Amino acid sequence: MKRILGIDCSPKVEKVVSGLFGGNDDVQYEQFHDGIALNGYQMIILEMGRNQEHVVQQICKLRYACNFQNIPIILINARKKDIPSQPYIIAGATEVLSLSDPLPACRHIMNGYLIPGREPLEEEFEYLDPFIKNTCHILQTMASIHVEFKKVYFSNTIRIFGDVSGIMGLSGNAEGTLVVTFYWDLAKSIVAKMMGMEEGEIDAELIHDGVSEIINMISGSTKKEFVGTPYHFEISLPSVVVGPGHQIGYLQNTSVAVLIFQVGTQSFALHVCIKPKTTLS
Known part of the structure; x- marks a missing residue:
């Protein structure tokens, strides 16, 4: 079972995320805070706020907290407005998804990031x-x-x-x-x-x-x-x-x-x- 952390997720996003993983993984939720510990998680899901600069800073801090581990950070846009993804990708987000995207496609993308990397030979x-x-x-x-x-x-x-x-x-x-x-x-x-x-x-x-x-x-x-x-x-x-x-x-x-x-x-x-x-x- 994979451990996934949802951060600043609204009830709407929590419901969608639960549907995407179908109860097969351990999804926990909390509010963003400085000093957040990410060890033991295989994926981070962050809901996008309205302030781009604030979201970029959150992503930078989350990426720093990963300590160079290969933990995917998935940014969820819950609004219908199309948002350019480049500032968030540069900051350290792995993928920017929207609730307006087809859910099967989102499920496929997110499950792909949960496939464990190979061990060194x-x-x-x-x-x-x-x-x-x-x-x-x-x-x-x-x-x-x-x-x-x-x-x-x-x-x-x-x-x-x-x-x-x-x-x-x-x-x-x-x-x-x-x-x-x-x-x-x-x-x-x-x-x-x-x-x-x-x-x-x-x-x-x-x-x-x-x-x-x-x-x-x-x-x-x-x-x-x-x-x-x-x-x-x-x-x-x-x-x-x-x-x-x-x-x-x-x-x-x-x-x-x-x-x-x-x-x-x-x-x-x-x-x-x-x-x-x-x-x-």
Whole structure:
């Protein structure tokens, strides 16, 4: 049984949602509040209010509370007026549905998002483990912080939720992309520790440079471990993207492993998309 959380849902929307899931799932309802806990839920349903800016802020806070977990956020428009979905998708909504849409189509879409992602294959950890180990080691060494690896899931989307991402292109025996993504507050804290400065002294330029250096060090240290294997890659110059809901280009027909790490109560993600040109023997 899936656990679904409905937020700020009117009786009208609650009735429709109950009909969509037919009592086969555990649907709970509560009002939106700061600090809302989303762990254990497989889907979030939020009814759209009339104030776009307020709804966008709600979605941003909900996406932050997901801690980079792949929890779909479904925004329900209960009004007949057609509403542009782009601002809400950029903020972090997975889908924007309307009660005027055909209910069978809505049911199909929502049930599709409840299909669990596949677990990593044992052989996939042959290339994921070095990234996990080196990410923890680099931040422990450079910033004196304890980093704990929490989980991994696979994604086929190019959307990244976070405020700032360091990107490294991979080429050579293996090709792909490596991306580390932080929310702003954690990025500022880590960069301050790396540079031996107070957080108040860290500006956007220093965060940009610090995140660039983090992805460069993770890539460089992991590259050494793949020498002599089909996963050995060369690295390019890192780049940095800033802004919520940004998109990263990946190789076609190649899954993206999203590794979630925790620092205290905050999380960040490492996106690993790598494809060897030859297979492991």
